[in-house]
Structures are given as C-alpha cells and as structure tokens.
Amino acid sequence: MAKEPFAKSTSRAPTSQRRQQVEKAEAAAPQAMIKVVIDDIEVKVPAGTTILEAARKVNVKIPTLCTHDDLCLAGVCRICVVEVDGQKALQASCSYPIFTPIRVRTYSSRVRKARRHILQLLLREHYGECYSCARNNNCELQTLAKEYGITSYKFGHIEKSRYEKDTSSYAVVRDMDKCILCRRCVRTCIDLQEVGVLEAAYRGHDTRIVTYMDKPLDDVICIACGQCINRCPTGALKAKDPAEDVWEVIDDPAKHVIIQTAPSPRAAMGEEFGLPPGTSVTKKLNTAIKRIGFDRVFDTNFTADLTIMEEGTELLLKLRRKLVDKDKSVKLPQFTSCSPGWVTYIEHFFPEKLDHLSTAKSPQQMFGALVKTWYAQRNGIDPKNLVSVSLMPCSAKKLECERPEMRDSGYKDVDHALTTRELAGMIKESGIDLPNLPDSGFDDPLGIGTGAGLVFGATGGVMEAAIRTVYEIVTGEEVPFDGLCVTPVRGMEGIRTAELPIKKAVGDWKFLKGVTLKVMIGHGTANAKKILEMLLNGELDDYHFVEIMACPGGCLGGGGQPIPTSPEIREARARAIYSEDEGLPYRKSHENPIIKLIYKEFLTDGPCGHLSHKLLHTTYTKRGKWIGKTAAKKTRR
C-alpha cells in the first residue's frame, strides 16, 4: 500500500490543505477489506484507501497533476475525476477515501469530457511554447495534452506574457506564465521543507503563486534547495542554467576547464537518458565529459574524503576540549555543513545555533579552493585561466559558489555549478549517446575518491563515512559492521538516531574510552527544524554529531536531479550508490592515497591546521528570518 509520507503532514501544512490528508489506510484483516470495482476490475482494499491508490493497484491509470507522492493531497486540479456510482458529481480520485463498497468508472464519456475541458482550461492561460521550455518532453501537462488528444485551444489561448520571469535568485528561476496553480511548490516549500517561500495569493481568477509581498526570490528567504523545481509539473520553476557560460569557456582554448563530479548525479544521470532509476553511469559519464571538451574530470569524492578528515578532526578536537579540558564554550552536537541549503536554512531560521555548525566547507568548495591553489601550482597553470566547474545534484550549490567567502584561493573557487539536468542537456546537445559509451576513469591527481566519499550522496552517508574514519582513528580498529556498511545510519526515515559504544581507545583519544558515540541524521529541512527544536529544548545535549541534508533523501534527492522524483526513485538511487561503494578499492576516507599525499605535500600542518583553516574552512552569517526593510531595522536594533 501507500508508502509512509516522508514528512508527515504537520500542523504547518499549507492553508486549505490541512487535515485533508486522507486517513492512512490501515492494514486491515482480510475480511475487513472493502470491495471496489474499478472499470469492472474487482479489487479489495483496506478502508481509507483512495480511489487513486486502489486504481494504481490494479494498473488502471488515472491522470494526475496536483497529486505528488511526496506531498499531502490538494485535490485542486480535478484532472483525476472519476465517476462513482450513486454520486451525482464526479469525484476527485486522489482525495476520495473508500469506506464502503463502490463501483468506479474512470473513462466514461462524462469523465473524458471533463478531463479534456480541464486541460483546455489549463492550456488557455499557459503561456509560452513547448520547444523553448526547459521541460519540453518532460512536462506533465504536455504529456496529458497529448494523451487526451488536445489538438486546438478550444477556449482560447493567451497571446501575451503576463508575468516577468523572476531571475533574481542564483539558483531558481520562476516563470509564472507557465504556472497551472497545482500548488505542488506551495506544499513542497511549506509542508515538506518548512521554508515557506511560496504560497497562493489573491483569489478567484487572480489567484497566483507568490513570494512574500510578491518580492523577487532573491529578497525573500529561499534556501535554493530546488525541491519545488523537482515537483513542478510544468516549466514554471527551473534552475538557473549556466550551460552557455560553460560552453563559452570550453570553446576558449586559453582556458583550462576542469569539472568535479559529485556522486549523486552519477547515480541519476542515466534517468535523463532513459535508463531506469538506480543505474550508475560514473565511468561512461567521464567519457562523455571528456568528449564534450572538458580538460580534466575529477571526483568530488576526493574532497568528500577531505571533508571527513577536517570535519572528523574538528569533532574529535571539540570532544577533547569538552571532555578533557571541560571547556564549556564548546558546542555539541556538531552539525554537518555539506548541504548549502541546510546552511542557509540555519543561518536564517536558527542563527543563534550557528556555533553548532561545523566550519568545514562543503566538498564542492573544498575542491574549488584546492583546484585553484594546489592543482594549479602542481601543474603550472595560472589560476586566472583555470575554470572550475562542478556537476552537482543541487541547485543550492549555485548559490553556495557565489557566496563572497568562497574565494579563499584568491579567485572564485568554483566558477559554475551545473546540475545533473543541465550537464545532461550539454551531453545531448553534443550528440553523445551516454548509455552506449565506453568507460573511462577519472584524471589524476584529484580523481581518487573512496567509497566513504561516495556514500555522501545518500542521507546518512556523511555520518557513515565519518564513523568509518573516526572510529578507526580512535580505536585503531575497523568499524564493527559487516562489510563496513554502517547500516544503522542508513534508511529513508526523516530522523534517525544511532549509538556506537567506544570500548577501546588508542593514543591521543584514550579519553573517549567508554563513551557511547550518539549520532542523529535528518533530511529535508522540515526535519531539520524538528531537530533544531529538540536542540533548543535540550533534548540533544548528549548527542555528538548530527548530519542534516536539506533535501529529502540527501543529495540524491537534490533540486538539480532528474525529474520526476518519488520515494521509489530516491531509494533506487541510494541502492546504486551503496552498491558502487562496495565495489571500490578504497572505502575509508583516511585511506585515500591522495588525501595522504595532500597532507604530506600541501596541507602540511594536518587536518584543521593553519592552511586548512584558510582554504577548507569557512564562516557563517547570522541572517535571521526578517525580510526586506524589516530585516534592516531588526539588525540595527
């Protein structure tokens, strides 16, 4: 039956959709199952199952637009209407719970007409042509229009654009001309992510989706997680595409263009080329990238490993200060800082808790800082002519690389952050058939990453990688898990906890003997909020390390990943990542030979040393949640 929703609809569900969540079907005894006849197919379902769910069970396809597997229901688009015997009006199958035996028809003439009408009405004010749209060929409205034989605009079609595109944000572009008011973005932003940027405003025919006071996205508190993009059925929301700029530097022979690829896009890129979710294409992707014309392709896993070294050392040092030196100013638990959406979130919503955040940069930015220093020096390249591009699953990475503090190399550390979708576009534009390419490896020297760096892509991954390394540093032994798989931290539950008793400790870390390491993992900023509230209530005092990712599922569910997304798709991507990890020669960050090399050759004063602090660590800003002029007045006070 239906999967548990990722984040249960809380009291903060968007207006008008509160408590409209159909009661979850409970696993009833077989005799308590209710008989439903859908288009003459009989099926028995537990009470409370919706018609839509029942229909999916027997492979009857009912079109949907506002419904999304990750979100609470809305029942607003009405495309899923069906005929229920005995009911005068058509019923929205997504929101009709079955409590008594019913007979449903999903394609009566009335239903077919209604669906066509609804599509005609939506298309009437859907401005713009398909061929100039980022979602061409991957648009739910377009698909339905084709399926329902819409060949003309029966009720007219809008000729002029009504809204200016909002391109103010570094990450997310809003094109309200294409909005069909399904409100998935609203539910994503308020319910799933609890950021609250978008909501429906005005009423009647004037209804539209707005930001607070209709301000540009840049002026309100958007964490750029891009989850709304992943759930938008049309092209009303998209990421800001830097492909043009990247092409320009690739075409410029004076520029040395390198790209780092993060693990999550590699586990999802195949979906853009028709491969089933969960197909890893890492090595084929390397070939494609080189064919496109990038000079070098490197592995972000390398700096993920470096992150573990830095963040892990930071944690151990904090633990020492707290437990040995009894330094009360040390704030534990330490929060991870790899997810730029999460970093922005805490800066805005819980600025008073910023001292819990690790100062380590994210892998993307560590990479950028090293490419324009160490790599440039070693290869005799003028950093001026070095263009650093990243392939990320993430729209917030676009925002992150624009942050003024991310210029520690003396240059912009990462010049362009491409999302999975955008690089897929570049590959397609080059006429490359990715699934049928030969394999090739990463380039030296930044091309070696471990399995620990790789699992960063899934929620719990940073924690798993950290545990593999920290445990071994402290105890001198491998983690006590079969095949190094730290299974307690894996999974898709919104908030998870795990405990790891340290029975033995060696060297500098003897003080940790007998300590039980307590960790927590959260993904999706709605869960981050819950965790921070627990922190405020003092419930996390005995925790040591907390991993938080802004996106549901972690990076593999990022806002730059292929569309669509669903719990099943994210699970498939996670499986791909974990199985790739098991096949790698190095699976612990500290065993990465290049990590050893860089601490020997470049970062000579070791993890959290002086140069590390300059290049690999950063600072945060207490931003607060006030918007516009109010914010200015608040800070002045």
Added chain:
Amino acid sequence: MAIKRVAGNTLFKGREKDMVSKETRSFLLPLLQEVQDRKGYIPDRDMQEIADRLGIHPVEVYSVVTFYSFLNEKKRGKHVIRISGCMPGELAGSGKLIKSFEKALKIKTGESTRDGKIALEMSGCLGMCDKAPAVMVDDLLVGRVTSGTVTEIVKCLRGNKKLKVKETGKRVKREGPVIFSPIEPCSGLKKALENGSKDVLTAVTDSNLKGRGGAGFPVGLKWDFAAKTGSDRRFVVCNADEGEPGTFKDKVLLEEYLSPVIEGMVIAGFAIGADTGFLYLRGEYRYMVPRIKKELARSRKDGILGKDILGKKGFDFDIELRLGSGAYVCGEETALIESLEGNRGEPRNKPPFPVNTGYFGYPTVVNNVETFAAVTHILAKGTDWFKKTGTDRSSGSKLISVSGDCKKPGVYEIPFGTTIKEILKIADAKDVKAVQVGGAAGVCVSGKDFKRMLAYEDLSTGGSIMVFGRNRNMLDAARNFLRFFKEESCGQCTPCRQGIPVLLEGAEMLKNGECSARYLKDICSLSETMRAASKCGLGQTSPDAFMSIVENFPGDYELSGKHKKEKRFNG
C-alpha cells in the same frame, strides 16, 4: 519587545496563554482585522511580526491578507466607500452611482483620493438589495443612495464629520407562522435540557428540518453524525456569512431576533456535546458587532451561556463572535471553517465532512442562522406544530428576501410550497419577465414556470428571490453573476477558476452577437464539467444561472453565423 512597537502593545495582550495552543493560527484573522482597523492597511512589518508570533511564515500571512477583500497590504484611503455591484443594485442604477462617486471624488473605482482620505471600491452584495442601490461607508451601510446622498457622503468624509445619512426607508417585512411567531424566551432551551440530548436529536430529526442555507441537508442527521463521532471536543458554528447576492434575511434575524438564534446554538451544543460555538458574521455586517456582543453578554448574565447553563450541571457552552473579511466563498461550510482557523477561505475536500473532521479536526456542526432559530421554535412548540406548515417533504416555513423590479422588496416568511406567482403577488411585482431563485448560484425561472413552488423538492433557495421586469435583458444578469463569481471564486480548482472567465467571455460574445451556435454548445458542455468536477458547491453551481438564462431566454441574444476559431486574448 518587538511586539510592543509594532502593534501598539494591545494586539497580543491577554492572549498570550491562547497563543501557544494548537489553535493558535485561528487568531490570524482577528489580529489582521485589528491592524486593518487601526491603520487602514496591514503594513509589511506587522505581517512579519504576526507571522513570527503565530509561528507561521510571512508568506502565509500575505496569502491570507490578499485573499480577503477587506484586508489590504497596501496603503489606501482612510475611509472606504464600497459600492454594491450586486444585481438588484445594477437594476436600481448602481452604474450611475459609480459615475457620480467617481465624479465627486475625481478618481476611478479601485483608486484612492490623492489626499489619502477616501478610497472607492466595488463590492459584492451588501445585503441591502431591498434598498438598492447601496453603499458601505467604512462600517456603515447606506441604502437608496441618490446623487444627493453621494454629495453628502463625500462632504462628510472630506470634512471628517460623522456621517449623518442613514438607511433610508423602513424595511418591509412579513411575519409568518414559524420563525417570526411569538416565543417565550428560553422555553426551547429549557425543554431541551429537561428532556436530554437524545430527545433533542429525535425531535430535530422528526421535525424534518432541513438546512436553511439552501443545500437542504437534514439537520437531525447532521447533528446525529456529529454526536456519534468519537471525540473529546465538538464545535457548533452559526453561519452568518450571508453572502449570496440578493439575500438579506439573516440580517433581520440577527438584528431583531437574535435570542432564538443564540438559544438554537446552545441547544445544538447540548445535543451534540459541544462546549464552544462560533458565530461567523460576514464583514459587511460588522456594524452589528456591538449589538451582538451586548446580546451575548446578556445571555451570559441570564445563564443561557457560560457554565452550568440554566442550572444544568456540567453543561457549559459559550459563543465566540468571529468576523469575516469580505469573501463570499466563506459561506461554504468547509471554507468557513478554514477561515475560522485563520486560513484562506478555500473549501476542503469532502469526505471527510465537518461533522467528522471540522474545526481543527474536531467534529463540527455548521448551520445557517435561520436553522438555529427554527430549532428553538421546534423545541419550544413541538415537531407536530412545526410540521403543520409547509409541504410533506419540506416542513416549516422559509424566510425569503425579495428584491429587484417589484414595489415591495423585503423579507417575507412564507410556508414551503408557496409558488413564485404567489410571492410576486405579495411583493407587488407586475409585468415580470424572470425570477432568479437562489441568488447568483441559483437558477433563472421564466414566466412559464411561475407556478413552480419554493420547496426542497422543487425550487430550493437560501432566500434570495430577484425579480426582473419585462424590459430587462437577462444576459446582463448572467454577466453580472459571472463577474461576481470571477471575483469570488476561491481560485483553488481548475474548473471554477478557469471556467468562469470562459463563460463570462462567452456571455459577452453572446451579448455582442459574436457567439456561434457551435461555440455556445462548447461552453454549455464546459458548464456541465464545471457542475460535475468543481471541488465545492460554489464552483458546481456557478454556471447554473448562465445556463438557465441561455436555455430560458433565447430571445435575449442572437447567435452569430460564423464560427470563430481559437479565440486569442490578452490576459
């Protein structure tokens, strides 16, 4: 600290304790109304402060502010003149009225004067259709507005003087056998308390009382459902959001017969086991607030509200007055509950119904003002007495409000089963072309059907009866209703939000003789979809008036010979 500066200290005062409860968000609308009253608009800072205080996002506050027409996020004139754009007003010449206001103020409708003193706006029905054309000046309703009144209003507002104009002319009212019949105070409630809640449910069920808002759901059944639902709390809501164009019958009850209404709510609370009732009053009737508050206070003093009501140990019930802010759709029961909770008034998915999952998820009974009044009479005088009036399937009487082309517009109590013809006679209407029964969401009846009667089994109405004289073009009425719906749809579901403008455009085309028979067929087919696929009653009934006018008055429009393909428009 922050709160003090923004909302002047009083906004949150005394409410701190309530503010932490589960129902915190329900304070949103009252808070916004308070700021709106004090400042004339809701500034950016206040929106953010309120959001912070209620633990919601600023955009959610903004979304609510923009939904309700009495709340503004932008500064505008200190005084607001709202002209009723409703159909009877149009029949009485509101078009001219708009022009004379615009001339006197030297602004267009929707604008404010340069000195920031006066704003001119259009509004939906003000519940003054018997005294059309009407305007609302700040809180005050003014009827039968003439060009003389216009000058006086503008003069008073400009000179900061108290408005002297009053509603002109007495209301015509005909008292009937049930609702307006004499009743001894508390007799209904006393009987209810004596006999126990089960008996009340039986009595209400036996009386065959149906919802007086227009939908006609059996009241006994509704209460029974709510009483049977397992829950520790239940709520009673009185729907006084009388927004249907041409309806002003609840206004009379609220003004002159409030105690039976309050008593009815208490009886409902007793029957279903609720301890809290809400009286949701439409924003247009806010001038009644002091009067209603006084009446509630008096009831508390008399022991009708409060703890251990009329000495009945353990039965506590109190009523809270809540104000709407100018949204027609909030008359839909689930939208009303959303509004009470501090949300946009957007109807919910049904099932589950409010009797199961209502106000903050608790079982909630929502009934019309008139329904509660009827309950009190039924309890006091017995079901048999009540069933003597009306037809077999529609017991009792109905309050109707007659407006438009007739000599005696007003509120009448008539027994169910009264024909249109009889009503027209009572209201002294001659030479009638059409009667719109049930307001904008109702149907338009032509002469051949005047023998039809008002009853749930024939023509059902919440009370609105609009009369159209011989020389009226009914397409104008259709356009007026559709314009109204275009404004007042909540904008949530596709068929209603997008369908209404298509119908309106079609009506314009018909009016101009540009609509082909084929396109007319297309939009009629679309109307069928809107009826079947819209989420709530508003959407489902929005095409009814247009459809019945197209059907019943083919003489009022001419079809074009040519079929225009794919009409293009500029949003």
